[in-house]
Amino acid sequence: MDMSPSTFWWVAAGVAVAAELATGTFYLLMFALGLAAAALAALLGFKLPGQLVMAAVVGGGAVALWHWRRLQRPAAGPVRENRDVNIDIGERVSVAAWADDRTARVPYRGSTWTARLAPDAPALPGEHVVQAVEGNWLVLVPAAGR
Structure with missing residues (x-):
């Protein structure tokens, strides 16, 4: 079977x-x-070298x-802190009190979640923002100043 050059290129594509x-x-x-x-x-009649x-x-x-276009885009943050991957990042929760180990139980999305305070964040009750999600733990930072 004879195949035209253009057919060969279309099949290869x-x-x-x-x-x-x-x-x-x-x-x-x-x-x-x-x-x-x-x-x-x-199809335009170019010979093999032109093709x-x-x-x-x-x-x-x-x-x-x-x-080049891929290199121009900024790198995405870690998955655990990327809102494009996890819709919980940036959401607000209310913390009634922190335990001595810097954890708390917080109501969020109709359930009670275990949360931990981000390093270097003050353990104050009140409104906090989800900074990251690690497994089924929320990592929180105070909402003040955000």
């Missing part, structure tokens, strides 16, 4: 997309863009651009 779906590697989609560009170049150059320039450029 499809394989790259399928591999991305299987692995979750977004860079493979950028590589697939380069393969699709080579398919378009083949390869098009695949390399578009695919490599897309990978480089995506990598």
Whole structure:
């Protein structure tokens, strides 16, 4: 069976997309863009060297651009303190009293949770903010000044 060059490039792009779906590697989609560009170049009548150059320039450029874009974004904080991962971060709770070991039982979301005070935070009753979640413990800081 004879396959045209553009068909070969389209099949290769499809394989790259399928591999991305299987692995979750977004860079493979950028590589697939380069393969699709080579398919378009083949349809426009470019010879094999032109198709390869098009695949390399578009695919490599897309990978480089995506990598540069990722580096420009600020790094996410630790998962235990990241509000994008845990919706409890930043929520307010009321602490009636702290125990000697700097822990307390606090009502939150219709249940009673065990909380501990963040290091260097004063053990005062009142309103506190969830700074982190460690397992099923809330790590609290005083809400004053926040």
